[in-house]
Amino acid sequence: MRLVILAAGLVALTGCGGGDDAQTKAADDARDIAMVEKAQNMRPPAERLVPEIITESDLEEKDILGGLCAVQHPSGIHYLAIARPDDAWIKLDGELVRLGPDKGSPEQPYGTWTKYDGKEYSLRMQLTANEGEMEPGAGSGEILVRDSFDREVFRLSTQIECKER
Structure with a gap:
């Protein structure tokens, strides 16, 4: 028991x-x-980047023609970003990166837009002189690049040139 x-x-x-x-x-x-x-x-740590100079041969290779607004390199000779009505371009790690327009963002000269989006980055190009009413030519402005987590990875105040190419 x-x-x-x-x-x-x-x-x-x-x-x-x-x-x-x-x-x-x-x-x-x-x-x-x-x-x-x-x-x-x-989130991985944000990596600061600096867009590379877009050369004339880069423009020819991608057949970038027509009306555009371009962010000038501080030297005033080359471009760091190109915006057109249907796309924008920045150069990173030796390669041109194409971005699509956000057609809900404010329009700028030559039918360009304030914001462009890509897979890894977005580009904001804002004309600070005459707030989007700039006639073709050059004026002051700012470029802002954000990563896929919407973190600022590059910002520059410089000249933006809008012209027919």
């Missing part, structure tokens, strides 16, 4: 311990899930 009571007691204790194990496992699983979700939602 003592053996039966002892066995029943062990079974009861094992059952209680099993509940603790289930609770511990559930807590561990919840913690692991939270860690995975946190890791998935982490």
